[in-house]
Amino acid sequence: MRSALPDRRGGAKRVLILVENLPSPFDRRVWQEATTLHAHGWQVSIICPTGKGYEQTREIVDGIYIYRYRLPTEGNGALSYLAEYSTALWHTFRLAFKVRNERGFDVVHACNPPDFLFLVGGFFKIFAKTRFLFDHHDINPELYEAKFGRRDIFWKLMVWLERATFRTADISIATNESYRRIAIERGGMDPQRVFVVRSGPMLDRLKIVPAKPALKCGRKYLVGYVGVMGKQEGIDLLLLAAKHIVEDMGREDVHFGLVGGGTSLDEMQRLAVTLGVADYVTFTGRVPDDELLDMLNSADVCVNPDVANEMNDKSTMNKIMEYMALGKPIVQFDLTEGRYSAGEASLYAAKNDAVDMAQKITELLDDPERRERMGAFGLTRVQDELAWEYEVPNLLRAYDAVIAGTKP
Template identity: 75%
Template sequence: MASAGKRRVLILVENLPSPFDRRVWQEATTLHANGYQVSIICPTGKGYESRYEEIDGIHIYRYQLPLEAEGAKGYAIEYSAALFHTFRLAWKVHFARGFDVIHACNPPDLLFLIGGFFKLLMGKKFLFDHHDINPELYEAKFGRRDFFYKLMVLFERWSFKTADVSIATNESYKKIAVERGGMDPEKCYVVRSGPKLDRLRVLPPVPALKQGRQYLVGYVGVMGAQEGIDLLLQAARHIIVDMGRRDVHFGLVGGGTSLNDMKAMAADLGIADYVTFTGRVPDQQLLEMLNTADVCVNPDVANEMNDKSTMNKIMEYMALSKPIVQFDLTEGKVSAQEASLYALRNDALDMARKIVELLDDPQRRERMGAFGRNRVINELEWEYEAPKLLAAYERLYSDRAPLPSALSSVAKESK
């Protein structure tokens, strides 16, 4: 049981297990380092099967989901199960350790039901951590703005209406929170998903990952419908077959619902021998692939969802001094600036041309990589975002005791 007066937080996350979800884990460890007792409720996942464990002083409660959703029926089953188990485990945390704040990370935009219940009946505070713009995500997946799109907008608005404070990952998300969600702008804090350099270590390359070829193009991320892996494979085919560049290999790190389909597509395009799909792997293997890559890519499809979203992979590439090729997206340009070349939106051939342009210009690759690394070190690293997270909590606790440590000491303690 927590000691008297100790601040207690319960973080809810549905789409990834902890500590695999890096943003959630950085938030949790920052809060813990600043005197909070932190519990997390999340699903199980590969390598994270334990139903309960304590890691670095953080208490993690996990539940098993019935399936990885595809289609409306699948999502209904997944989210119903997630809500049931999250509510059940919230009571378990309440009796075991207690909590003052529920910190809910979407998707889905249904966790306000749990936050609202404990807020209304037990006086808990509710913080909404806005990770994804779900109406745009629905449109990206299904290509329409129908009844369910409008329902997503309604759930999103109710999440903001329930929240005492909200967190946005960038200025585009804050604008949505204020204009569409009706959130008080003074209660909406921008906390970017800055990388931590103690995790994203620069390591020697592993030549074997190039499969005997001169160059490696690296990707890390989800293998899903809106991630544009099909466009990346089309670009790879253009480079390997049409341009005759048999000196380039592609290393794709990550799992997801489209992984097997993308493997089949690579075979159909005749480039399977030039593409390594690792699936979800431990950090060490991810770092080996990215450190070996000569160029890193972000093929996210140009749509409303991706245009307004900050992709963690971009800043991870930058942290490792890698030059980037991505499509011309608003928040992608805000993050990468001169560390990236920008292909025409959803144009696989232009992406291929930009990749080859960088592969053939080692000096430019070095300049772009150095720019990205310096930008992370001086502006984007998590130490610059941690004070903003604690400022959001300061707002939550403004009618209670002062924070256990001053904001001025956050950068030092969060490293």
């Protein structure tokens, strides 16, 4: 439920959440955190960019006050990143003062990437005696290396910014144990001040609904993907796997449904044409939840082609648990956190091996009983262990600690 944003001042237990890379409520993890805090008595404000479907600069959604700003074109090079990040920092500071005057806040909760939001959290920590909580979403030094393949002065800057963020934070929350170790070992944080809050799915959003055969485009099977269309997401490897399935294996009964937007979407669409598989692939771009769920519910197998590198090996991918919540068997490259999340719900292809991924996909497509067993395992694991409801106590413990100002 949305409404115009009035001018009002809040009471106790007030938090300001900062996000730069996605609008709210589109960012699932941030929105789950925000709605959870609101349900437990917190006054929640969010500063974030605008985005498709989220163009209003001020609004209330489900009792959460959202202040948005417009960014230049999404960064994909040094100058564009500089323009994006400098604009974001200016608007974040500007809107933080506005929120301070209109509603107030006791805690600044900063979500990366990027790792410069500690400047905002640190400023208000020093001059307004607020607390600063860092929500560690991405390991940016590894992300930089994955994107550009080098450790140069900018990589060193990423390491410095990360360290400065951890040193400024009163409390840090990590998405998994790999990130927790980084906060402690590389960030120098006291282990008692680092909480693991996984990005479990909210099961009331991920509804299992009947498949829509039309999405298979006249073919017997559908392979589904949801996520960002970026370089480190391995969409090129998935398209190479599709080429191997169609051309080398002679399979004309498999279609691929790829849901999501990103800086590499146009490039991946061109690559599909170059590889001769464009007729076997549907790129939806960013779509509403109901269309996303239609595609995934119609899929026989879901895939996670994230490139095997240091960043992805340590990162928990939301898409994996979303596939599991819908009872779908998975194929992915063999990565530490991916294997931890999925367990027996997934087959694991050799790292960055598109041919092996293709073979694992067709192996599952040709074995419906195995698909059913794997899907049931994943669904049970999410329902019993990984759903967001199991992370709520961890989030609230982190907030108790940040408000107390003492070690938990």
